[in-house]
Amino acid sequence: MAAEPRAENDATIKTSGTRPILELHHITKRFPGVLANDDVSVQVAAGEVLALLGENGAGKSTLMNVAYGLLAADSGEIVVEGEVVQIRMPRDAIALRIGMVHQHFMLVEPLTVTENIVLGMEPSGFLGKIDRAAAREKVVEIAKRYGLKVDPDARVGDLSVGMQQRVEILKALYRDARILILDEPTAVLTPQEVDELFQIVRGLVREGLAVVIITHKLDEVMAFSDRIAVMRGGALVGETTPAECSEQSLARMMVGRDVVLRVEKSPVHAGDVVLSVRGLTVLDDRKLEALKGVSLDVRAGEIVGIAGVDGNGQGELIEAIVGLRRPASGTVSMRGKDITHASPDDTIASGVSHVPADRHRRGLVLDFDLVENLALGDHRRPPIGNHGILDRAAMHAMALERIVDYDVRTPNEYVAAANLSGGNQQKLVLARELGRDPDFLIAAQPTRGLDVGAIEFVHRRILAERDSGKGVLLVSMELDEIQSLSDRILVMYEGKVVAEFEGGTVDAEELGIYMTGGSTPSQASLKGGGTDA
């Protein structure tokens, strides 16, 4: 069946010739206050990779969650192999042989790989006793058939992110999926792991599966998809193929205007060392060494970027610097003053500000109003805190000033932070942390989950801090972000700084090699412990 003409826009309509296995027709899904999917229709055929492209909040995940039965659409229909189907819950999707790998893995960490894979479809006998040998055998067999090496008896919580992703794919294959949806599968992977993933995907497609990849990364879309559907603001704004478009044209479609893919940056004028970390060793919650003797310096007026796969000690490094985690050995100092064992409050007082990676968990008290949120961390010191008493007037004045300075879009200063959008919440955190006028800023994942406009805002603000002579430590999983903002780049792997580069002297591929523990002869300037340049 050929694709029928679409009325949406000027996008070219293409299929790979075969008839679609999954079709979504006119899906509309409304959340309170947001139209997440506005009459969206897409389809995918067996043996092809469809990229669903759009920035954060464009409605891609919502659409696929509808296809997987995790969300109920307000209207529209789903057609699988030419038949209209009802997908009310994941069980229905599984029965129709649809599999989905979620952005946040749906794995039960204390259970084994085999247990996770068979969960919900366990081979079992009398009284529901699980036939563990049969389960393991089946898992091994599937893993072998698709070339997905994984230890069936390992505890999932002990596996690397890349391995966990394989378990997720195996879960779908164990259920005989012929349609596989991958939601932002590369967000947590190194460039090399991304290559491996796409090898796997290619293998699956050769076996006749249909694959839908949800992503916002233009280069990946260009490299690995057969067809591209672009979403913006909940609507489908175009369909194309890699051959017929460029990254620029895709970006325009995705954002709705021309975007600058690179941030403009003035030359670095690094001054004195602001933050100095020496031989820092930190234990994680399981009492294992998460950070192994790390040394680094951040100078005034420079941005030091830390690249690395999540979980290689970046979190512990930040926690140790800001006083949330007690180091086992080593020192941290701010402008020569030792703050190794300082409490979080003393660390703030010494001039350290911290934009936490998880703004909901650590950045904001969502139930507090904006006034109270904007005082967090400043509340003990004048002008707000005077001998244990809060000066509410000063608190209010400070909040208004910060709301205006950082353009927080809010009806008034008394709404709960929970009611603001993600971008505005992040502005709130920035307003507080930068409004304090710190000497040194740690920005962890500062643009996670934000749309392009908000990302630009955050990047500009961070650069402005640097240009006004602050030291900035940027920790991010987004290599693009690291590369475009950093004056120096450190790569962390298994709790150590394994490489150091001047900004602009290294490509993603090379960073990726270090991020996975490899090394290359072309390395720019590897420094054992990563001391100052």
Next chain:
Amino acid sequence: MPEAKIGTPAEELDAERRFALEQQRVKRAITIATPFISVVIAMLVGSLVILISGHSPAEAYSAMIGGAFGGWRQIGETLLRATPLIFTGLAVSYGFRAGLFNIGAEGQLFLGGLAAAFVGLQVGGLPPLVSLPIIIFAAFLAGAAWAFIPALMKAKIGAHEVITTMMFSYIGKYLVSYIINGPLRAEGNIPQTTELPIASQLPRISDLLPFVGQNRAHIGIVLGIIAALIVWWVLKYTVMGYEARAVGFNPAAAETAGISVASTTIKSLCISGGLAGLAGAVEVMGVHYRLFDQFSSGFGFTGIAVALLAKNNPFGVILAAILFGSLSAGAGTMQLEAGVSQKVITIIQGTIIFLVGAEMIVTWAVARVRGRKGV
């Protein structure tokens, strides 16, 4: 600001702001509506129970209202019973504000009563303006001390305060039982302490305002209202109260902002315990003038219902305490006149907790009403 133009176009932006405002309003409406709707439904459940037991709900409730508000004497009885509930309600709600469920307020109340009885006997020679504050302070300290070990265990190793404060509640009751049977036992057949000297007793309102006639209400109710004011002020205008609320809502964010979660937890649970201790003090100093086994009729537990119904608002606590005080004062009359067991008020209490806890019922109702109005 040039940044104001970045990102979202203006018309979407307004929708965003409108939405935030709307969310806020709905939430506030629900917060205010929940307690009222819950009380109404709970009273209906109560009347159903009365009906099933073969009595007339109308008769029972009118007897109850008469018993609670029928005259100065009855109003005095309502206030008398509301007084300890203000303190336990404040105690439980202060804990809730800091994310702690002080289910063991009853035990802290016992210790507060013990301290009041003990110190009250020692300071009887002093003028009341000196002795009364000393006794009250001692009772606060005793209640706080009784919450200290559970607080420490919560802060340091995460032992759930629901279990530990409950266990301390039992331990406290046996401790009081030992003391009134042993060291502090007065002469006579009944295990109880000696009566407090006049200087250690809280004056009755009728002593100060003779026109209210003979009733048992004492100035503890005024102390309760003052305590509510102080709690409100602490929560809003002190660093400690602000930090307690931050920890209660989101300990991880509070910690990141330089707040010590452990010390806030300890302080908050001890303050909660201290407030519960005051409930014991007003009972000993204002009602019984001595300590004995049964001097509290579960005020600590009713305090949970008071706090929940008040949505942890200190002024709401006063209103909720008066409501439960009137139920308790009217229950006796109801039993006498309508023959309905006064235990029905415990059922009403339980139902209120159930309904306030299940806010979704009310959320759903509010959403429907708003939907009908086309908002």
Next chain:
Amino acid sequence: MFAEIVTPELFASAVRLATPIALAAVGASICERSGVTNIAMEGLMLVSAFAGVAVTLLVGNVWVGVFAAIVASVVFASLHAWSSINLRSDQIISATAVNILALGITGFLMETIFGHPGTTDPVKTIPPMYSVPADAGPVWTWIGTVFFSYTPIVYLGMFLAVFLTWALYRTRWGLRLRALGEHPRAADTVGVNVLRGRWYAVLISGAMSGLAGANLTLEQVGSFTENMTNGRGFIALAANIFGRWTPGGAYLASLLFGFADALQLKLQLFSDTINIPSQFFLMLPYVLTVVVLAGVVGKAVAPAAIGKPYKEKG
């Protein structure tokens, strides 16, 4: 004195006193593994203890009483389930409501049915399945008393602890239950019905608490007294934590509390000789609970999703 205290009867009494706590604790381990905390067991034991006595007096058959106890507890447990699972209310508050409702309803019915507060009329308790003959030798007195002298629900409790441990780790139901308490969304995405799974777990916990209440009044005390559970529901929760959220562990931990209780009862008989007021013995089980929690909590890891309401769809 040692020989007078350490008798076979001491150990048998420990097992008997442990049983209501153990039954509730084993139920709690199932309930909490599914992600629902249950501090309502205190109230569940109370309603079932009352229902057991009241129905036995009404019908004249103690087994009907046991059945009624289970039903009453399950009905109240379903209130907790409905509120905490479907209405997504705070699980501790919803359980507290159940506890207070149980207190009110048992008190109310007590006065309505028996005409007075306090204690019900007595019922004839279920006899032990075997009693050691008076002329048995010392060895058989020990073995017979410690292992064979119990009432049926005591044995049922032992069997259920073993059976549920097996079921939790070896069956489809157990695997799914553990997934629910750790990562309900993961279970949902592979087609496991989260809400239904949690409902079953709460109801099982309700039935176990019902057995606990029945054991308390119909096998041990023989009558119902207001608020007679005296914190056993909370101790059971502590036992479940001490037993690291496993049915077997919860059972063994309960034995510790039963032993403490048996010991303090025994020691009270000697309170004149050792000159310690009885109140301090009575405190012992509660003090032990606090001590045990202080020693174990930091090390035991609770199910990750415990206490968190689950929302099926957006």
